[in-house]
Amino acid sequence: MAGVGFRLNKLFHRGGVSTDLLAVAYSIMVSSGPWIITTLSLWIILTIFRIDNIYFNVAIVYSFVTSIIVSGLFIMFESRRISDLIFSKDYKRILPEVMGILTYSSIIIILLMLIFFAFNNHELWFVISFSYLNLSLLSLWIISIASLSSDSVNWYILAFLIMGIFSIILSNYFGSDENPLGYILGYAFGVNIGTFVHYMIALVHFGSNKGISYDWMNEIPKYWQNIFIGFTYYLALWIDDFITWYSPHFGEIPLKGFHFSFIYDNPMFIAYLTIIPTSTMFILVLETRFYKTYKLFYDSLRQGFNYAEIEIREKNMLKELKYDINLVVRVQLAFTFSLLFLNEINLIPFVSEMLKPILRIGLIGAMLNSYYLMIVLLILYFDFRNTALYLNITVLIINAVLSYIFTYNLGYYSLGASYAFAFAFGTFIGYKILIKKVSNIIQLEYFRQNLAVKEGFYIDFKQIKKLMEEQK
Known part of the structure; x- marks a missing residue:
């Protein structure tokens, strides 16, 4: 990029x-x-x-x-x-x-x-x-x-x-x-x-x-985690479709072995198209705002700045990260709620009265999915691959289990709810993990290093921080 x-x-x-x-x-x-x-x-x-x-x-x-x-x-x-x-x-x-x-x-x-x-x-x-x-x-x-x-x-x-x-x-x-x-x-x-x-x-x-x-x-x-990160994300994205396709009440079989669900697929496809604002804003803020603070922080690590300067840049990066995420969330939120309003007054094309309830949930789910993807990409920006993989697996399991329960027990008005719930949970947990990790990024980067220290002689992060503070 x-x-x-x-x-x-x-x-x-x-x-x-x-x-x-x-x-x-x-x-x-x-x-x-x-x-x-x-x-x-x-x-x-x-x-x-x-x-x-x-x-x-x-x-x-x-x-x-x-x-x-x-x-x-x-x-x-x-x-x-x-x-x-x-x-x-x-x-x-x-x-x-x-x-x-x-x-x-x-x-x-x-x-x-x-x-x-x-x-x-x-x-x-x-x-x-x-x-x-x-x-x-x-x-x-x-x-x-x-x-x-x-x-x-x-x-x-x-x-x-x-x-x-x-x-x-x-x-x-x-x-x-x-x-x-x-x-x-x-x-x-x-x-x-x-x-x-x-x-x-x-x-x-x-x-x-x-x-x-x-x-x-x-x-x-x-990099074995990367093999499964993309796979589990796309599977989490589609698993509710698969379960709906194969359900006896909402699935259709136009050709042998091929399943569809017209009542679910059309509104969800429209919902997927609505996350363009998040994709656009993410690229804008990542490449024009956040990357600058990110680069300054890691340059200070590589160039051996003193701890006080590194800590200042770490705080600036965290502040910028929170601001940029908030900015993207607000833009997508405004766009999605505008579409929800248009859906209620029947101004979205190709959406009949029968499909409105599913599109309503789908729009919210797509918004949450866009937030989740943004969080996962930021987690990967800091190279926390295990975290991204575990998040994807969690969201996949939640979407699969809830989709089966909702589709087979609650019926029509619950279609798409599992998708929204799964990505809402993933977004909330992912954000908490991301902020916590970035708040402790100096310590985490320290432990990532392969230190050329003789066996039996070491100094941990807290001791280094204390020494730095004493030298001020």
């Missing part, structure tokens, strides 16, 4: 209203651009071109869900590994290792497809096209991480825009009501084109040693 922060600070320092608005727009595109473009392209395909084919609809929804959850096993680890290679200026190892990660993730997707279709018989054309779309989307998520890691942020957004345009054109060109195979493959080909552009961005920026590398596997024991 260094390139993003540089551009945002440059825009804000100009001091004009137009450049401030441009910085906000830039943050929106970086944080939510791929999501907006992908959603908009699908809306154009389904609404303007009126592609309403059950095979295409099923393939799109399940491919996105499956590829995102499987990619969650790798993208957090991949991001950390790329960061380490950039820090060590070992750029040419990035793409070969990314391709090695893609190889393993593709094997997992293929195995899942084999298991699923072994128990659910479908025509061969659908098996092949559905599996190919899964692999295409998985490749996009994995390779786009390498693209984003470059300084070519504008090209990164353009790659998704190219993907959206070609997926619209090719799905409409190859497909027809009599040929749903063309719809699925056409969309997948559009994704492939976008993926190729992401690959070229990374190739031009980093260069590459030829071939595929599996050296990243040597780092798994060091």
Whole structure:
């Protein structure tokens, strides 16, 4: 994100209203651009071109869900590994290792497809096209991480825009009501084109040693938590959907083995779109405000400042952290409550009277989810990987258990409540843990160090603090 922060600070320092608005727009595109473009392209395909084919609809929804959850096993680890290679200026190892990660993730997707279709018989054309779309989307998520890691942020957004345009054109060109195979493959080909552009961005920026590398596997024991952090978060995000899909009262089975819940999916999808303000504000405050105090604090540690100066910078960082979180919370809160009001007076499009109660809970749940994600990312900013993992597992379990209880016992008016409760709990606990850790960050960083001290001779943090205070 260094390139993003540089551009945002440059825009804000100009001091004009137009450049401030441009910085906000830039943050929106970086944080939510791929999501907006992908959603908009699908809306154009389904609404303007009126592609309403059950095979295409099923393939799109399940491919996105499956590829995102499987990619969650790798993208957090991949991001950390790329960061380490950039820090060590070992750029040419990035793409070969990314391709090695893609190889393993593709094997997992293929195995899942084999298991699923072994128990659910479908025509061969659908098996092949559905599996190919899964692999295409998985490749996009994995390779786009390498693209984003470059300084070519504008090209990164353009790659998704190219993907959206070609997926619209090719799905409409190859497909027809009599040929749903063309719809699925056409969309997948559009994704492939976008993926190729992401690959070229990374190739031009980093260069590459030829071939595929599996050296990243040597780092798994060091960063094993990252393997599960992304996976458990995405699973926590979707587990209530899965339980609702398979419930006898709210689930539907349009094709063998594929479950949906129209009454739950539509309002929850709209709710997910409402967290763009949090994503935007998080990027803005993180890269233009908080990072400055964060960097000053860690520079003081690395450069050996005296304890009093380090403590002042630690307090400034904590104060800035609280302020920035409060700012993001207030912006999203205002936006969400505006939408809740519009929902009550029937001014939100595509939402019928029947879906209003679910959207009401979904909007609150999405807001809480955005807060939770912000807290987890900040926890990871300080490299507390175990904490982030345990939080995700807790939220996953709470969402799964409550979703089952609510769906099977309380019924319609409780749909989405488990999602809201789980992320409310995760946000509250996560915030408390984050503030406590940052309040004691000097001590925690001290204990993280590998001190070259002879066995039997040591001095603990409290003694150092006391010595420093006596020398004042």
